[in-house]
Amino acid sequence: MSTANLAGNAVGAGAPFGTPVPSASGQGDVWALVDGSVRPDGGWRSEPGADAWVAVDLMRPRAVNAVTLYAGATPPSRIRVQAWTGSDWLDVANATASPATPAQGRDLVTFDTVRTRRLRLLLTADGDAPVEIREVEVRNGNLLSDASGLGLTVTPSASYTYPGDTVLGPLDGSYADVPHWTSWDSKNAQDWYAVRLDRPVTASRLVLHFYDDHGGVQPPRDYTVEYWDGTGWRPVQETGRRPERPAAGFNAVDFTPVSAAGFRLLATNQNPVDFGVYVGVTDLERLGP
Incomplete structure (x- = not known):
């Protein structure tokens, strides 16, 4: 699509x-x-x-x-x-x-x-x-923020959401720091943020903006982009990444086009201890081929 x-x-x-x-x-x-x-x-x-x-x-x-x-x-x-x-x-x-x-x-x-x-x-x-x-x-290749005009239903979810943050933040089409989603103090070594769609769409790129408050929420140590194959989450076949290492603000992953009804960010937290350093996202965009 x-x-x-x-x-x-x-x-x-x-x-x-x-x-x-x-x-x-x-x-x-x-x-x-x-x-x-x-x-x-x-x-x-x-x-x-x-x-x-x-x-x-x-x-x-x-x-x-x-x-x-x-x-x-x-x-x-x-x-x-x-x-x-x-x-x-x-x-x-x-x-x-x-x-x-x-x-x-x-x-x-x-x-x-x-x-x-x-x-x-x-x-x-x-x-x-x-x-x-x-x-x-x-x-406008962003099917997430533009979903209503395209007749799509988008349902976000996460492994953990810090109280006061929201899973809806990354879908508002804004690069502002607020609203955002974070997993601060989840105690998880890895946290994920996912969007599920009511029908498959084709994607070849995912753009995300990591939140950085220079304290307990910073870009992850590493991350993987996954897609829903109908039975489980599978990593995309990456063809490029910009920048190569996770950074505050803009990050993009290009991959072999895939048709799927869901996409997920799986992030490795920098310091997953009590009051440690965890991942946050201000914007997520899925761009078609």
């Missing part, structure tokens, strides 16, 4: 008010960027050898965290995603590109969820060739 493309507009300039509107530098056909087609005879091109930009006005603020760009025969050498604040363009946080170097075909950039009306892609030309883009798609 995947979330809807928020940038789609197959009608073009004649579409009703409120439909996404593209723009770009140069003289290319901007409507081809959002028409839903990736055919070779369509698309937009920059001036030869010139760095360029393309942008999409979503016509109202939306929560977004993924941009898919379909490049033609001459892809850019770099893609930089920016969000409009209302007065200026700012780079999105924790952007991760797949593949790392843009290539012909599908290029995906994921980043921390941001609520914005407009997104812009800065495209670095590769030598003297024009940058050729056939389609741009914008999504």
Whole structure:
């Protein structure tokens, strides 16, 4: 299952008010960027050898965290995603590109969820060739915080929750320290935080933000991401992790796509003794392939 493309507009300039509107530098056909087609005879091109930009006005603020760009025969050498604040363009946080170097075909950039009306892609030309883009798609790939709009029921649970904290905290779509979930003083060597869904969804990445109060709640010594296979929890087949060691704030695990009705963080606490050091999470996001 995947979330809807928020940038789609197959009608073009004649579409009703409120439909996404593209723009770009140069003289290319901007409507081809959002028409839903990736055919070779369509698309937009920059001036030869010139760095360029393309942008999409979503016509109202939306929560977004993924941009898919379909490049033609001459892809850019770099893609930089920016969000409009209302007065200026700012780079999105924790952007991760797949593949790392843009290539012909599908290029995906994921980043921390941001609520914005407009997104812009800065495209670095590769030598003297024009940058050729056939389609741009914008999504909120977080099926956890956006569950109600997708008809999903999400049920969080944990091995232990410190009184005053909540298992709902990591699902509010906010990176703020409060609300959060912690297992402080659980006495467990390992603690887990899980979400169960009422039907399977496909995932290839889990993003989580560890809480750190510089005291009894700090990032774990290590952690594993697991999925529910219908009878039990199984570790995902990791393909990458950023950063390599658990850190306060942003952490991401990429893995071979799996369809499952549940995902779980299994964390090893740093010092599981009376009033020791335990794990906490402020945000959890599951992103599709």
